[in-house]
Amino acid sequence: MGEMSTALQASLDRLLDSPGVTGVALVDAVTGLTYGTAGDLAEAGDGPEASELAALVAERLGAAGAEGELESVVTTSTARLHVLFSVARPAGDPLLLTAGLDRDRANVALALRSLGDRAREVLA
Amino acid sequence: MRAPAARNLPALLHLLRDEGFSGTVRVSGHPGGTIHLRDGLVGAIETPGAPTVTSTLLASGRIGDEDWLAACAEQPDADRLGGHLVATGLIGAAELEVVRTAAVFDGAFAMALSPPGERELGEREPVLVAEPGVEPRRLTEETSRRMSLLSRLWGPPSELTRVRPVTVAGSGGFRPDGWLTPGQRGVLDSVNGRRTPRDIAFSRGRGLYAVLLDLVRLETLGLVRWEPRPSAGTRPSTAPRVPTADASAAAPPPRTTALPRRRPGGGLPGPDPGRKGRDSQ
Numbered sequence: 001m002g003e004m005s006t007a008l009q010a011s012l013d014r015l016l017d018s019p020g021v022t023g024v025a026l027v028d029a030v031t032g033l034t035y036g037t038a039g040d041l042a043e044a045g046d047g048p049e050a051s052e053l054a055a056l057v058a059e060r061l062g063a064a065g066a067e068g069e070l071e072s073v074v075t076t077s078t079a080r081l082h083v084l085f086s087v088a089r090p091a092g093d094p095l096l097l098t099a100g101l102d103r104d105r106a107n108v109a110l111a112l113r114s115l116g117d118r119a120r121e122v123l124a
Numbered sequence: 125m126r127a128p129a130a131r132n133l134p135a136l137l138h139l140l141r142d143e144g145f146s147g148t149v150r151v152s153g154h155p156g157g158t159i160h161l162r163d164g165l166v167g168a169i170e171t172p173g174a175p176t177v178t179s180t181l182l183a184s185g186r187i188g189d190e191d192w193l194a195a196c197a198e199q200p201d202a203d204r205l206g207g208h209l210v211a212t213g214l215i216g217a218a219e220l221e222v223v224r225t226a227a228v229f230d231g232a233f234a235m236a237l238s239p240p241g242e243r244e245l246g247e248r249e250p251v252l253v254a255e256p257g258v259e260p261r262r263l264t265e266e267t268s269r270r271m272s273l274l275s276r277l278w279g280p281p282s283e284l285t286r287v288r289p290v291t292v293a294g295s296g297g298f299r300p301d302g303w304l305t306p307g308q309r310g311v312l313d314s315v316n317g318r319r320t321p322r323d324i325a326f327s328r329g330r331g332l333y334a335v336l337l338d339l340v341r342l343e344t345l346g347l348v349r350w351e352p353r354p355s356a357g358t359r360p361s362t363a364p365r366v367p368t369a370d371a372s373a374a375a376p377p378p379r380t381t382a383l384p385r386r387r388p389g390g391g392l393p394g395p396d397p398g399r400k401g402r403d404s405q
Contacts, residue, residue, distance in 0.1 A: 006255065007217030026222070030307060030334040033229055033266065035222050048269065055305075062303035069306075089219065091186035092226075093307055093334055123219040 011122050012038035018114050020081075020106020021099055026122060029054055029086065029094040043100025045082060050098045054084050069094075072116065079103055083112060085119040097122055133240050137260035140164055147248045152241035155234060160249065165257025168224070169231025173285075174332045175325055177227045177252045183329030186223075187214050202250035224254035230331035232267050234322075237282045270333055278340045285332070287350035289339060290317040303345070311338045315348050 008026065015024045016039045023043030026035045032048030058070040073084040081101040086094055097119040101111055130136035133151065140149070141164035149159040157171025170176055181187045187195075191214055199208035206224070210217045274281040291312065304312070307330065314324045321339055325332040342348045 006221055008221045011218050028222075028226065028334075030305075030337060031226070031229075031270075031331065033226065035225055048273075058305070059303050089222075091184040091329070092180070092223065093330065094305075095222070123216050123222070 006036075008036045008122075009038070011124070012036050015097075015099070015115070015118055015122075018106075018111060018118065020101040020103070020111050021115065022102055024097065024099045025050075026087070027051055027096045027098055029096045031093070035095070040100065043080075043082075045098045045100065047098075050084055050096055054086070054096055072112075074112065076103070076108070081106070081108060081111070083115065085116055087119050087122055089123065095123075133235075133243065134260065134264040136243060137161075137166065137263070141260050145245075148246040150244045150246055151235065152243075153235075154238050156241060157231060157235050158249075160251050160253055162248075162253055162255075162257050164260075166228055166232075166260060166263055167253030167255070167257040168251045169228055169235065170251070171231050171235050173234030173237065173322060174230045175227070175329060176231070177224050179326060180223055180227060180329045180331075181215070183327060185329070202252055205252055206255070221254065224252065225258065226331055228254050228258050229263065229266055230333055232263050233270050233331075233333045236267050236271065237285055274333075274336060274340070277337075278343075281336065284336055284340070285321050287339075288317055288320055289315045289343070289348040289350045291315055292346055292349050304342075305338075307334065308338045308342060311335055312342055312347060315342075 012024050012026060015021060021039065023038070023040035025037040025041070025044035025047065027033065027047040027050050028035065029051050032051035034047035037044055054070060054073055057073050061070065069088075070086055072086065075082045079102070081103055083099050083101070085097040085099075087097050088094060097115075099115055101108075130139050133149075136149065137159070140161055144164045146162050146164075149161065151157055151159065155171050155173035157169055157173065159166060160168040160170070168177070175183065178192075182189060182192060187209070195205065195208055195212060195214060198212075199205050206220055209215050210220060215223075271281055274284060278284055310328050310330075311324055314327055319327070321335045322332055324330075324339075325335045328335070339348065343350075
């Protein structure tokens with residue numbers, strides 16, 4: 001995206017301070033376009049894949065009768081954690097904050113809560 | 125100013141990136157458009173084929189018309205307008221960055237839907253630009269990805285932009301709103317058989333590409349439809365029409381009088397199709 005530090009870049013950089021977070025990205029939930037990244041890109045994940053996964057999960061939940069908008073998708077392995085958080089906007093298509101975490105360096109429950117809270121501040 | 129020799133538009137943008145060019149690249153064609161470069165990076169794209177940042181902010185209701193006019197009056201320099209919008213609290217800096225970046229990629233996608241015409245370089249013009257701008261190589265790659273995805277999901281993207289979808293009769297009682305995103309619901313509400321995807325994008329302040337993705341999904345769910353596209357390999361016949369015996373018997377006698385000659389200045393050009401499309405909303 002260029003070398004100049006922007007408000008969005010600073011916002012994403014701050015998320016790397018959360019325990020265990022190795023990479024984050026802000027992705028358009030509809031187009032899959034990645035607006036910004038911080039940390040390890042591979043850990044944050046691919047933008048188009050993240051948007052497709054979130055759309056698929058939301059659709060399946062809806063078909064199963066779940067109500068309300070998708071809030072997050074959490075995928076865990078024995079060593080890693082990957083999360084997608086919906087980031088609502090006052091107008092326009094929603095965004096996804098994707099993050100990779102190292103389980104050895106983070107309490108999963110606390111890390112998820114912390115990231116979820118801070119996801120809302122990404123666009124501030 | 126003539127554009128330097130380059131085999132195509134992406135190659136020209138890469139060349140201008142290397143030169144650190146700041147200015148405009150005007151591209152003729154349908155829709156054509158103007159690409160605004162700052163130090164070789166793409167800061168904005170204005171094209172009739174996709175909403176600009178201004179259209180997006182206003183049509184979506186993110187910034188009210190009165191607030192916008194007041195901001196433009198206080199800061200007439202478009203290059204500095206973004207900073208002013210943030211300083212006055214009308215929008216956050218990160219959110220504005222998202223809107224501006226999205227508009228650049230959407231404009232590039234819209235311009236890629238038809239072959240570009242002549243290219244001409246121009247002086248720098250004030251415009252609401254993404255800062256620091258988008259690398260031309262990334263823009264090219266993302267546009268190619270979008271074209272490929274739509275082609276795989278539906279077919280030729282340029283054909284998809286010309287459809288005028290209608291809601292499927294009988295699906296009114298079956299609206300699986302729980303399955304639909306707010307964006308898809310909005311597109312469904314905008315479909316009326318007259319609007320093209322571009323019209324819907326402008327009316328809702330959304331990107332053209334996002335609207336196309338939603339329409340494809342709605343068609344898959346059986347909630348909208350449009351006239352079937354011509355099957356592959358068929359094209360309008362250019363062969364001379366040979367009337368059948370029956371047809372010739374029923375047809376009126378051929379005209380023997382010449383068509384009236386056109387006189388210069390005798391008629392006004394027709395309305396701009398794009399403008400007509402927007403007015404039909």
